[in-house]
Amino acid sequence: MALLSHVTRKTLTESLRLGLKSHVRELQTFTLPDLPYEYGALEPAISGEIMQLHHQKHHQTYITNYNKALEQLDQAINKGDTSAVVKLQSAIKFNGGGHINHSIFWKNLTPVGEGGGEPPHGSLGWAIDTNFGSMEALIQRMNAEGAALQGSGWVWLGLDKESKKLVVETTANQDPLVTKGLSLVPLLGIDVWEHAYYLQYKNVRPDYLKNIWKVINWKYAGELYQKECP
Structure with missing residues (x-):
């Protein structure tokens, strides 16, 4: 019975750990959303060059860094590294916020x-x-x-x-x-x-x-x- 109890606790702990890991990994699968218009469609108000750089470079960088921070958070949680978890919050806020804000921004614009x-x-x-x-x-x-x-x-x-x-x-x-x-x-x-x-x-x-x-x-x-x- 003691052995069974030990195995059960170990299995439950492992399941919880894997479940948390899976949850965090699910959160990090962010990709660059497509624009609902061509890059040059907002000219002359906003140039196509700006839109392309803004979308492909800046927004993509926020997504890349956000996914990276979430992966590091996953590792820190599994290691029980509280200091690392706290340290990562600023990167998650900045890059996650950049992804959220730009995803809204593209929808707030449309050609004349x-x-x-x-x-x-x-x-x-x-x-x-x-x-x-x-x-x-x-x-x-x-x-x-x-x-x-x-x-x-x-x-x-x-x-x-x-x-x-x-x-x-x-x-x-x-x-x-x-x-x-x-x-x-x-x-x-x-x-x-x-x-x-x-x-x-x-x-x-x-x-x-x-x-x-x-x-x-x-x-x-x-x-x-x-x-x-x-």
Whole structure:
């Protein structure tokens, strides 16, 4: 009986270890998502060269490093190396956030011929007018906060699911919007890292922010809003 109990405990421990290992490995199978348009489809607002580099190089780097960090986390957990687990959190946050943010960003854009820049209708349009006064006021506020953001980061239009109100927030580096509040859902995110605009707009971030609205996919943002706040 003692031997059976020992074997059972050993088997259970091994199963739990393998299960955790399998779970973490499942989390690290991230790949670069395809764009729903050609690289040059957003011109002249955003050049094809920028889009290709942004997608193939920058986003891919976040994914590569995120997968690597998750693999290292898997190894650290199995070794019981708490120090390594803690140390890896910053890499997971930065690279995982980069993957999350860019995956949203690509969907927030669409060519002019496919609805890019067309103002939102329905419930999202009404919510923007209610919370900000007008679409023009929202754009001015997001442009101002995006231009004033020191260093690199993002400017967001989000939905606070608790208050049912729209909010404008900025996040530093690759922090996703959820870091500003667990109830916040990103509807629209604009990348204000230099790699998103420098080849075309040099250091004039306000010009980039002014022109990106010509290719904003308000239909996608409206669908998200309707889903989260029917």
